Amino acid sequence: MPPLLQVEDLVTEFRTATGPLRAVDRVSFTVDRGEVLGLVGESGCGKSVTSLSIMRLVPPPGRITAGRILLDGEDLLVKDAEAMRQVRGARIGMVFQEPMTSLNPVFSIGDQIASAALAHSGGGRAAAWERAVEMLHQVQVPAPRERVRDYPHQLSGGLRQRAMLALALISGPRLLIADEPTTALDVTIQAQILDLLRRLQAERGMAVLMITHDLGVVAELCHRVAVIYAGRIVELAPVERIFARPLHPYTRGLLRCLPHPRRFGQPLHSIEGAPPDSRRPSAGCRFAPRCPHAIESCRRDEPALEAREPGHLVACPVTT
Amino acid sequence: MTEAVAVGAARPAIARTRRRRVSFRAVFGITVLLAIGASALLAPRLAPWDPARQMLLKRLRPPAWEARGLREHPLGTDHLGRDILSRILHGGRISLLVGLSAVALAAGLGVTLGLCAGFFGGRTDAIIMRIVDVFLAIPYILLAMGVVFALGPSLLNVILVMGATRWVQFARIVRADVLSIREREFVTGARARGNRSGRLLLRHVLPNALTPIIVVATLELAFMIIYESALSFLGLGVQPPTPTWGWMLSDGRNYIATAWWLATFPGLAIMLTVLAVNLLGDWLRDTLDPRLKI
Numbered sequence: 001m002p003p004l005l006q007v008e009d010l011v012t013e014f015r016t017a018t019g020p021l022r023a024v025d026r027v028s029f030t031v032d033r034g035e036v037l038g039l040v041g042e043s044g045c046g047k048s049v050t051s052l053s054i055m056r057l058v059p060p061p062g063r064i065t066a067g068r069i070l071l072d073g074e075d076l077l078v079k080d081a082e083a084m085r086q087v088r089g090a091r092i093g094m095v096f097q098e099p100m101t102s103l104n105p106v107f108s109i110g111d112q113i114a115s116a117a118l119a120h121s122g123g124g125r126a127a128a129w130e131r132a133v134e135m136l137h138q139v140q141v142p143a144p145r146e147r148v149r150d151y152p153h154q155l156s157g158g159l160r161q162r163a164m165l166a167l168a169l170i171s172g173p174r175l176l177i178a179d180e181p182t183t184a185l186d187v188t189i190q191a192q193i194l195d196l197l198r199r200l201q202a203e204r205g206m207a208v209l210m211i212t213h214d215l216g217v218v219a220e221l222c223h224r225v226a227v228i229y230a231g232r233i234v235e236l237a238p239v240e241r242i243f244a245r246p247l248h249p250y251t252r253g254l255l256r257c258l259p260h261p262r263r264f265g266q267p268l269h270s271i272e273g274a275p276p277d278s279r280r281p282s283a284g285c286r287f288a289p290r291c292p293h294a295i296e297s298c299r300r301d302e303p304a305l306e307a308r309e310p311g312h313l314v315a316c317p318v319t320t
Numbered sequence: 321m322t323e324a325v326a327v328g329a330a331r332p333a334i335a336r337t338r339r340r341r342v343s344f345r346a347v348f349g350i351t352v353l354l355a356i357g358a359s360a361l362l363a364p365r366l367a368p369w370d371p372a373r374q375m376l377l378k379r380l381r382p383p384a385w386e387a388r389g390l391r392e393h394p395l396g397t398d399h400l401g402r403d404i405l406s407r408i409l410h411g412g413r414i415s416l417l418v419g420l421s422a423v424a425l426a427a428g429l430g431v432t433l434g435l436c437a438g439f440f441g442g443r444t445d446a447i448i449m450r451i452v453d454v455f456l457a458i459p460y461i462l463l464a465m466g467v468v469f470a471l472g473p474s475l476l477n478v479i480l481v482m483g484a485t486r487w488v489q490f491a492r493i494v495r496a497d498v499l500s501i502r503e504r505e506f507v508t509g510a511r512a513r514g515n516r517s518g519r520l521l522l523r524h525v526l527p528n529a530l531t532p533i534i535v536v537a538t539l540e541l542a543f544m545i546i547y548e549s550a551l552s553f554l555g556l557g558v559q560p561p562t563p564t565w566g567w568m569l570s571d572g573r574n575y576i577a578t579a580w581w582l583a584t585f586p587g588l589a590i591m592l593t594v595l596a597v598n599l600l601g602d603w604l605r606d607t608l609d610p611r612l613k614i
Contacts, residue, residue, distance in 0.1 A: 055512050057508060057512060085515075085516065088513060088514035089513035092512075093512075094509070094512040094513075096505050096508070096509060097505075098505050101505040102505040102506050103506055103509075104506045104510070104523075104524050104528070105528065106528055106530075107527070119514070119515070167509075168513070171513070
């Protein structure tokens with residue numbers, strides 16, 4: 001049986017005045033049924049573009065220029081617009097970062113969830129409304145029968161994110177793409193939402209592609225992690241391995257940036273330099289200019305993503 | 321459960337206090353508009369005379385409170401001895417009918433094209449906005465004159481011409497708003513749930529662009545009444561014997577030195593209506609502006 005989602009050599013480019021910008025460069029990964037894969041990287045590294053590429057919702061002037069995206073073995077990139085429309089929502093759900101702006105402000109949340117339910121499985125208006133209430137109950141909105149009539153601006157950030165989840169899950173997708181769903185929330189609410197996500201994921205046996213820059217979220221929720229830098233996956237490994245034995249210098253750098261009780265009082269670590277300009281790709285490893293371990297060949301040949309151990313892939317020939 | 325009920329009961333109270341900020345402008349605007357609307361609707365019953373009936377023996381009589389005024393003609397008579405009050409009441413029907421239909425037409429056309437231009441962008445946007453530029457470049461009165469000359473003046477043609485020359489106001493406002501709305505995350509979210517473009521437009525984009533549309537519509541309604549008067553004044557509006565405020569105004573101009581009441585009363589009617597609509601529009605803008613909400 002093929003994996004639920006298989007992304008192969010995905011390339012997404014944006015046309016700019018100074019030439020094409022490769023936001024996503026030959027990215028490959030798989031998400032199995034019921035698995036939570038974390039896609040980790042700093043701002044602008046191509047995480048969100050990857051998720052929008054899977055939905056084929058890359059805004060112009062962006063374009064997917066190469067690769068395959070297989071959902072249950074079917075290539076999404078060759079589907080026509082109508083077939084793709086039927087995939088969205090029904091088979092892949094999506095939640096966004098900003099609970100403030102991701103709900104339509106002029107309709108009540110019940111109205112929005114019910115009409116998604118109606119579009120997905122038909123039935124009457126009243127039945128769809130019941131399903132909306134039930135869904136809000138499942139995402140642990142208190143007093144769902146009353147809240148269902150509320151408008152987005154009447155809800156707190158956490159409740160809004162729950163409503164977003166209800167909206168994404170009402171049609172029962174097998175894969176949920178969560179694009180930094182906790183970034184805009186404060187820490188206690190973050191923990192609640194992560195808890196809820198983990199529970200829903202387990203109950204429904206749903207696969208989740210978790211896009212985040214927060215390694216805490218990764219540790220909480222993910223089974224496997226792909227670390228992405230300047231549009232390339234540099235390391236892909238089970239979550240325990242990433243934290244216990246990271247191999248790529250960038251991953252190590254990221255982990256060292258985390259505050260640690262043993263380093264109390266010392267300044268926080270940061271990785272020197274800035275990510276490269278994706279419009280002018282240099283030869284060799286993209287991280288080489290910032291890498292403390294870089295050797296001569298790093299600046300010349302781009303390292304391939306290779307399995308160092310079963311299930312642990314890394315694109316660095318130097319570190320061990 | 322009791323707690324939930326209490327919350328549910330508390331909420332309308334908040335809404336009521338917020339809505340109580342109804343200003344004098346709004347009350348005045350709505351009252352005057354309702355009065356004008358009612359008198360226009362009920363004109364055949366309210367008007368003491370047939371508005372087209374000429375009584376040459378009683379021509380150019382001043383309003384009832386003047387020395388030569390007659391009690392049966394409260395606002396006087398015109399140069400053909402027609403009752404001015406009856407003509408204003410009947411004229412209001414035409415002015416409001418023309419104004420409302422022209423605004424509806426302009427809004428329908430402009431909102432549709434503005435939505436498409438803003439939402440689809442690219443070539444669609446370029447073509448629609450160039451057409452808008454052309455309409456803005458030609459003085460609309462000149463355009464209307466040309467078209468009415470060609471088609472011949474009639475109630476329907478006047479409405480069509482007025483709607484077809486003023487849709488650009490709506491198109492520009494709607495396009496500008498849609499450009500920002502389509503970038504909001506809930507639109508991407510709706511797309512990610514598999515909504516079709518048409519549904520996206522009607523359910524997610526249009527309702528969020530409604531506030532400026534309502535405001536422009538009220539301002540345009542005032543404008544259309546003056547526009548119709550201007551066309552009538554030029555002899556291109558609704559043709560006699562159908563009374564309109566604009567025509568009465570232009571007719572009375574010849575007698576302004578000797579019989580002021582011919583032009584003054586229809587002028588006052590226009591002024592009052594436009595003022596009321598503008599005040600209402602102002603208030604609507606302030607009330608519906610999302611930045612002023614909590």
